[in-house]
Amino acid sequence: xxxxxxxxxxxxxxxxxxxxxxxxxxxxxxxxxxxxxxxxxxxxxxxxxxxxxxxxxxxxxxxxxxxxxxxxxxxxxxxxxxxxxxxxxxxxxxxxxxxxxxxxxxxxxxxxxxxxxxxxxxxxxxxxxxxxxxxxxxxxxxxxxxxxxxxxxxxxxxxxxxxxxxxxxxxxxxxxxxxxxxxxxxxxxxxxxxxxxxxx
Numbered sequence: 001x002x003x004x005x006x007x008x009x010x011x012x013x014x015x016x017x018x019x020x021x022x023x024x025x026x027x028x029x030x031x032x033x034x035x036x037x038x039x040x041x042x043x044x045x046x047x048x049x050x051x052x053x054x055x056x057x058x059x060x061x062x063x064x065x066x067x068x069x070x071x072x073x074x075x076x077x078x079x080x081x082x083x084x085x086x087x088x089x090x091x092x093x094x095x096x097x098x099x100x101x102x103x104x105x106x107x108x109x110x111x112x113x114x115x116x117x118x119x120x121x122x123x124x125x126x127x128x129x130x131x132x133x134x135x136x137x138x139x140x141x142x143x144x145x146x147x148x149x150x151x152x153x154x155x156x157x158x159x160x161x162x163x164x165x166x167x168x169x170x171x172x173x174x175x176x177x178x179x180x181x182x183x184x185x186x187x188x189x190x191x192x193x194x195x196x197x198x199x200x
Contacts, residue, residue, distance in 0.1 A: 076133030
């Protein structure tokens, strides 16, 4: 299947997003290397089926197609329902607010109107997409480890967090293993840039 982004193009896009990812790290304490790792894995797998799914959802919200009202979308490939739950989680802990992200009220994962608004923002607004992805990582971290402690998680915990980002599981999946390898690469790049050497 034809991929939308080559590895090289993905790296270029991630590099261009670095200032925003650094700001997200300051705001939410989710390491930029974690976000870059997830983005690399997600973006290099985006293909024509993903584009078709996005189109089906868009047509569904316009009333021209029945049965499709959510899909993983944007660079971080996040579902509107997942994003809504992640934002609720963040609001309950004082991490972020709906208003802070430009929403009029706290969204409900069950409300079609809320899902429509969230999905359209995820699809069109890169910063919104990345911030909700970071909040989803925080929610996943709390769920699988019982605490919020980026960047102090063990290798096993971090792999389980990445796995939970992608699927409803607390076990380590191949996705979690793959994203972990990308995380190490990005973390080592950051440490080399800061003159701290590599970490294995």
